Amino acid sequence: MDTIAEIPKEEFVLKCTSACAGCSDALTLRYVLKAAGQDTVLVVPACCTSVIQGIYPNTAFNVPVYNIAFGAAAACASGMSNAFRATGKKTNVIVYAGDGGTLDIGIQAMSGAFERGTDFLYICYDNEAYGNTGMQRSGGTPMGARTTTTPAGKTDAKKDIDAIIAAHSPPYMATACAAYPQDLFKKVQKALTFRGPSFIHVLAPCPPGWRFSTEKSVEMGKLAVKSGMWVLYEREYGKLSINPQSKAAIKKPIPLEDYLAPQGRFKGIDAKTLELLRQHLAKNIKKLSAEAAES
Amino acid sequence: MKKIATGNKAVAEAVKQVQPTVIAAYPITPQTEIVEQIAEFVSSGELKSRYIPVESEHSAMAACIGASITGVRTFTATSSHGLLYMHEMTNWAAGARLPIVMANVNRSIGPGWNIWAEHTDAMQERDTGWLQVYVSSVQEAYDATLMAFRIAEHNDVLLPVMVNLDGFTLSHIMQPLDTVETGDFIPPVQLPHAIDPKNPAGYGGLTGPDQHFKFRWEIERSMRDSVQVIRETEKDFERRFGRKYDFTEDYRCEDADVVIVAMGTLGKEAEVAIDLLRKEGIKAGSIRLRWLRPFPKLNLKGKDIVVIDRDYSFGFGGILAKSIEAQQKTGVYSVIAGLGGQEVTYEDIADFIRKRRIGEEFWFGVNSHV
Numbered sequence: 001m002d003t004i005a006e007i008p009k010e011e012f013v014l015k016c017t018s019a020c021a022g023c024s025d026a027l028t029l030r031y032v033l034k035a036a037g038q039d040t041v042l043v044v045p046a047c048c049t050s051v052i053q054g055i056y057p058n059t060a061f062n063v064p065v066y067n068i069a070f071g072a073a074a075a076c077a078s079g080m081s082n083a084f085r086a087t088g089k090k091t092n093v094i095v096y097a098g099d100g101g102t103l104d105i106g107i108q109a110m111s112g113a114f115e116r117g118t119d120f121l122y123i124c125y126d127n128e129a130y131g132n133t134g135m136q137r138s139g140g141t142p143m144g145a146r147t148t149t150t151p152a153g154k155t156d157a158k159k160d161i162d163a164i165i166a167a168h169s170p171p172y173m174a175t176a177c178a179a180y181p182q183d184l185f186k187k188v189q190k191a192l193t194f195r196g197p198s199f200i201h202v203l204a205p206c207p208p209g210w211r212f213s214t215e216k217s218v219e220m221g222k223l224a225v226k227s228g229m230w231v232l233y234e235r236e237y238g239k240l241s242i243n244p245q246s247k248a249a250i251k252k253p254i255p256l257e258d259y260l261a262p263q264g265r266f267k268g269i270d271a272k273t274l275e276l277l278r279q280h281l282a283k284n285i286k287k288l289s290a291e292a293a294e295s
Numbered sequence: 296m297k298k299i300a301t302g303n304k305a306v307a308e309a310v311k312q313v314q315p316t317v318i319a320a321y322p323i324t325p326q327t328e329i330v331e332q333i334a335e336f337v338s339s340g341e342l343k344s345r346y347i348p349v350e351s352e353h354s355a356m357a358a359c360i361g362a363s364i365t366g367v368r369t370f371t372a373t374s375s376h377g378l379l380y381m382h383e384m385t386n387w388a389a390g391a392r393l394p395i396v397m398a399n400v401n402r403s404i405g406p407g408w409n410i411w412a413e414h415t416d417a418m419q420e421r422d423t424g425w426l427q428v429y430v431s432s433v434q435e436a437y438d439a440t441l442m443a444f445r446i447a448e449h450n451d452v453l454l455p456v457m458v459n460l461d462g463f464t465l466s467h468i469m470q471p472l473d474t475v476e477t478g479d480f481i482p483p484v485q486l487p488h489a490i491d492p493k494n495p496a497g498y499g500g501l502t503g504p505d506q507h508f509k510f511r512w513e514i515e516r517s518m519r520d521s522v523q524v525i526r527e528t529e530k531d532f533e534r535r536f537g538r539k540y541d542f543t544e545d546y547r548c549e550d551a552d553v554v555i556v557a558m559g560t561l562g563k564e565a566e567v568a569i570d571l572l573r574k575e576g577i578k579a580g581s582i583r584l585r586w587l588r589p590f591p592k593l594n595l596k597g598k599d600i601v602v603i604d605r606d607y608s609f610g611f612g613g614i615l616a617k618s619i620e621a622q623q624k625t626g627v628y629s630v631i632a633g634l635g636g637q638e639v640t641y642e643d644i645a646d647f648i649r650k651r652r653i654g655e656e657f658w659f660g661v662n663s664h665v
Contacts, residue, residue: 039492043361056506059497064490066364067499068357069383075354079317079361079369080490082345086316087367091492109357112350 007185008034017060019052022214024204024221026052027178028125029096033063035188036121040092041066041080045073045106047098048131071105073097074113074122081120092121092192099126099140103161114168114197121191122199124161127206135209142229143280144273145265147209153269157280165199166235172198174234179205179221183243187234203230211264220262225249227259228285239295242288250285300472302436302465306372306398306458307332308474309440311342313481315396316367319347319358324410325462326374326400333372344370352377356384356395363393364498366489368444371395374462375402375416382420388455389424389514391499392488394447395455398440401429401559401605402462403635411636412461414558414606417587418614424514426456426521427587431544431563433470436460438538439585442528445481449528451520453486461559463636475536518589525586542591544583547573551580554595555648556619557603558584561633565603567641572648579648584615593622600627601651603644607631612656626654634660 012033019026025048033040042065044050050067054060068076073095081093097106102124110122129147130136137147139159146153165173171194176184184202191198205220207213212220224230225245232243242250256278260266269277300308306329310318318337320330336342345362349355352373359369373381378399388395403413417427426446430436436458443456460466490498502510522542529540546566548554555565562583572579582593600623604613611617616629628651633639637660647657656665 038495041490041492051501053497053500056497056500056502059495059500061497062495064492064495065497065500066361066490067497068360069387072353072357072360072384072387075319075349075351075357076361078347078349078354079319079358079363080365081361082347082358083317083362083365083367083369086345087365089365108350109354112354115350116347 002182004181007031007181010034012062014060014062016054016058017052018054020208022207022217023048023052024127024178024206024217025049025125027217028184028202028204031178031181031184032094032096032123032188035185036092036094036192038063039090040094043068043073043077043080043093043095045097045101046070047101048127049096049098051132070101072109073101073106075109077120078113078116078118081118085119093119095120095122097122097124098131099124099128100130100138103139103159111168114165114170117196119195120197121188122197123202125202125204127204127209128158129209131206131209143277144269146267147265153273162201169238170197170199171195172234172236173200175201175203175230175232177203177221177225177230177232179218179225180232180245183232209265212262216262223254223259226254227256228253228281229256229259231285231288233288233292240288240291241295242292250289256281296474298472298474299469300433301328301467301469302433302460303328303400303467304332305433305437305472306440306460307336308472309437310370311336312441312474312477313368313444314342315344315370317347317359317362318344318370319349319355319362320371321349321352321355321373321377323352323374323377325402325466326372326377326398328466329372329398352381353384356381356388359395360384360388360391360393363395363486364391364490366484366486368448368484369395370397372398372400374400375404378416378420379404385420385423385425385455390510392453393455394453394484394486396440396443396447396458397455398458398460400462400466401459409635410462412464412560412605413634413636414459417457417459418606420457421588421614424454424518425588426454426518427459428456428585429459429558429587430585431465431560431583433465433468433472434538436465437472437474438532438540441477441481442532445528446521446524448484449524450485450487452517452524454514454517454521459559464560480531480535522589540585542586543593544585546581548580548582550578551598552578553599553601553648553651554580554582555601555603555644556582556584556615558587558615559605561603561605561639561644564639564641565644568644568648571641571645577649590618593619595623599651599653600625601630601648602627603630603632603647605633607634628653629656630659631656632659
């Protein structure tokens with residue numbers, strides 16, 4: 001699949017979501033469901049997706065959506081997957097959760113479900129804060145970013161959820177971004193071919209939360225990748241391969257400022273924090289490159 | 296088939312009989328033997344369930360919810376802190392109208408750590424929309440667990456059911472147990488709102504006040520309808536298997552001037568106290584309340600009422616006593632007894648009745664009227 005025209009035309013995210021303009025969550029889900037197809041159930045904890053699906057009795061999604069409490073998505077999916085498999089059904093069970101429901105309140109249930117080898121796909125769309133409650137900091141918020149609960153900028157680093165997931169040795173895990181739709185589409189399709197747990201971590205630039213203009217969501221995703229702040233890769237049975245886009249970015253990254261400057265949340269970031277962010281970025285790239293070289 | 300079993304084992308035997316498709320559970324004293332026994336049944340192939348050894352009780356109930364919404368039979372068991380830890384999910388299970396069955400081995404709440412019998416754990420779940428039954432013997436633990444599946448899964452109910460048995464005084468004591476072949480006594484689950492990818496629907500999404508209000512009322516309507524379903528189920532059980540159950544177990548109440556109301560093993564112990572008092576010429580009777588939710592209509596008119604609470608609502612009173620006072624529109628003698636597994640003998644219970652002070656509250660463990 002090299003062109004976007006090859007992605008199926010069938011829509012499962014209908015044109016009546018209550019998403020904000022430029023929402024990466026809705027865009028990501030659009031490609032996720034195109035890849036997963038009709039025989040899919042989404043399990044959604046409290047997150048932006050709880051809101052954008054619409055108000056009962058309407059729903060904007062054309063697959064079954066099971067909404068569950070904030071910390072319970074992976075456990076709920078674990079029961080659902082077991083019930084489907086016990087009754088001979090191959091239905092895809094996909095957790096579609098934000099960074100709060102994954103990195104913070106849902107991490108215990110997620111760790112348990114991965115450890116137990118649950119046959120499901122866990123997708124974390126990461127807009128780096130609690131979005132539907134108005135942008136409070138989460139474990140996914142990067143250092144230096146202002147949120148409503150870090151008005152002077154976050155002083156702690158972003159939690160490395162991918163390393164935590166990798167420690168569970170799932171058959172398949174990947175990172176993605178809807179700015180690269182073919183890549184996202186292919187990774188979802190691939191993830192669903194594995195038995196057992198798989199994980200895709202999707203960066204989801206958020207116009208109101210990150211404070212950039214609504215037409216720039218895709219551009220922000222590309223800047224994240226080109227600056228090396230977001231590295232696209234996949235890890236199959238422990239073997240890491242970095243995407244060509246990220247390989248190119250690692251070789252010749254754009255200045256980090258090009259990614260940070262359009263975002264109001266980083267406005268006024270001090271030199272020391274910027275340097276720490278830069279060091280964090282370099283360390284992550286070094287770690288991934290070393291692992292890719294060994295794989 | 297006749298055997299000897301503990302209360303916990305009896306629950307596991309009942310679960311084996313009804314073969315849930317998915318069981319998700321987390322161990323906690325004094326419930327542990329239930330999950331161990333279930334794991335053994337699964338391991339030996341006698342129980343064909345998928346057993347999910349979850350990492351917490353919150354996840355146990357969440358997994359049961361995820362399984363149940365696909366339309367299969369589910370079961371879990373817990374106790375005390377485990378029950379409180381899953382509290383968010385117990386609300387979800389009832390609100391989502393899922394016929395999950397759970398055994399709860401009643402135990403006190405910390406701190407300090409106390410692993411013995413008390414009803415405060417389940418009492419804190421009384422407003423969640425779960426049906427709750429309290430049992431008093433090994434046989435009843437088995438029978439009530441079987442019936443719980445039929446009641447929960449009945450389409451006039453579709454609410455979860457909690458079977459409560461006292462920690463240690465019932466969970467760990469051995470009594471004779473007669474197991475049965477349920478046959479068509481428990482029909483297959485037919486969940487009308489089961490998830491179907493061919494007919495996509497949203498579940499539990501954003502809901503406005505009008506619809507939310509309607510859903511709350513529907514829970515209450517089903518709770519009321521469950522009264523008839525419980526009666527039918529217990530009558531059919533008696534017809535098929537010869538053991539009789541009702542909302543309450545009344546003992547020598549007809550001509551009684553005073554009745555004592557209690558739940559669980561203390562409710563059974565009270566019968567011995569009644570025999571003792573009758574020998575002394577005191578016309579006393581006992582009522583063992585089996586179903587806490589739906590709460591049955593009691594007819595205690597003209598009698599002195601003594602209520603034993605193995606629980607307490609701080610700043611208010613014994614939960615059972617206050618409930619009965621409200622229903623009967625009269626004062627009772629409220630006895631708080633058996634907290635944290637405190638030993639309460641039939642002689643103690645006889646004393647509660649002999650020395651009753653209607654309208655007052657007595658804390659047995661600290662020997663103090665308030």
